[in-house]
Amino acid sequence: YAPADSSQLLSEWLVQNGGKVGLEIGAVNAEGLRGAVAARDFEEGEIVAAVPFNCTIDLASQEAGDTAAELATNLLRMRFEDPEIWAHMEPHRASLPGRDQIYNKYIFQMEHLPLLQDPGMESLITRVMEWLDEVYTGATTVEPQYRFTSLAHHPGAADISREDFAYYTSLLDSYSFSFPADESHEARRLMLPLLDLINHGGQPNVALKRDPESSCYVAVAVHPIRRGEEVTHLYSWSLERNDKALLNYFFVQDAEPPRLCAMDLPGVSVWDTVESPPADHELYGPGAPLCIQEEVNRLRSILVMFPTGEDQDAALLESGELSDWRERVIVKFRMLRKRALRLTMQGVQAALEEAAQHTGPRVVVPIAGATCFQQACLE
Ligand SMILES: C[S@@+](CC[C@H](N)C(=O)[O-])C[C@H]1O[C@@H](n2cnc3c(N)ncnc32)[C@H](O)[C@@H]1O
Incomplete structure (x- = not known):
């Protein structure tokens, strides 16, 4: 993973921007999986971490269903169109896994496909990688509205190789968040620094929410949490x-x-x-x-x-x-x-x-005086 001091820099940057960091980042299991642990005890309902809106990346998606390749296009455009924001977000990028540390369907290597022992899964992953190529080359977008201009047509984007693009796509697949629409907000896809270092847990101890009052995305304790306990949230059932x-x-x-x-x-x-x-x-x-x-x-x-x-x-x-x-x-x-x-x-x-x-032969026993029969099940 990114060097350990990257999470220290990330925390400092968030606090300087008005955030709150009640988490420490480090290994959470014997295999060295990185995750977040509580830096102190928290009561139910307390805010464990708060990330100010100005330290998040709004991927400006109107639908939560856009593919990660399209989201990557949108993110990388920021590099050219909003270089100041791109520079501001550097502490976040430094905290993310490097190219050898992330893996998912968008960056599957061909030689790994047969290991799945499932031709159906193989063709599904191959198709996903074709989508990535189609979005990268600008041949098409998955969404017919063509909301995202392909990078291929973007001036200055020539230095983004397919490998770079696949890396950012895989990041957006595993490190972006969908917030469904509610009464006051549209559906959003976002990058949320620090909160994206919290692992999935089937029995989570925090929930992620947007808090318009504090202008932050927050992780709120759903149970009391003890210092040193791993903090998890439910990515999806x-x-x-x-x-x-x-x-x-x-x-x-x-x-x-x-x-x-x-x-x-x-x-x-x-x-x-x-x-x-x-x-x-x-x-x-x-x-x-x-x-x-x-x-x-x-x-x-x-x-x-x-x-x-x-x-x-x-x-x-x-x-x-x-x-x-x-x-x-x-x-x-x-x-x-x-x-x-x-x-x-x-x-x-x-x-x-x-x-x-328990289902022995069924015997029909006539009941004296009754006009119907009752079935008795003999063992
Ligand atoms: C949003 S990130 C969470 C932080 C990540 N562990 C890190 O250090 O960058 C999602 C990635 O974390 C890992 N992860 C999350 N929850 C996990 C779990 N319950 N068990 C194993 N790995 C998990 C997977 O590699 C996943 O792609």
């Missing part, structure tokens, strides 16, 4: 599904109980933005709609397509043969995907067997 987390943020989680990938649910694609999909147990638990033999068969048909098994993936991860951190994340992803498929199948199978045991 959908990230409990590892295909979503991998493609958008390039991390995976070994959840307990495991969650199927979005694309392994029937009728769901990895692109679907279902904010609160039913939990797996609501779909697959005993008596749930997908607790049926046909679904076991469907999940098995996905599992048998993989050329390696879960154990082989685990052995590969332990072998030390994968020298590149990105390869390790992808292999871990496919291993966890298979594990979730297997455990879901086993859970459904067990529930079906349990139900079958």
